[in-house]
Amino acid sequence: MKARFNLNQEVFLSDNPKEYYEKYLKDYGFIFDLKNEDVYKEIDKPIFLNINDNVELKNIGFYSIEEKYYDVENDFISYSLIEH
Numbered sequence: 001m002k003a004r005f006n007l008n009q010e011v012f013l014s015d016n017p018k019e020y021y022e023k024y025l026k027d028y029g030f031i032f033d034l035k036n037e038d039v040y041k042e043i044d045k046p047i048f049l050n051i052n053d054n055v056e057l058k059n060i061g062f063y064s065i066e067e068k069y070y071d072v073e074n075d076f077i078s079y080s081l082i083e084h
Contacts, residue, residue: 003078004078007040007081008040009080010082011032012039018032018034055079062084
């Protein structure tokens, strides 16, 4: 199982999502998927967090878990993050 951390709100609410991604997230292992409007970082181990838990992403900052779901077909837990 993997853990996926999404920063969709932060990126897609900016004026230029691609530019924002390249400037702030690309160098830290995030993936930009314009087709699905998804920006995420996957970690190849299970991480179990709850809504409103806080996490720190190295070199990125502190975030709160806004939403989570389990993708059964692809075997990952996805966490939507908002800036803390």
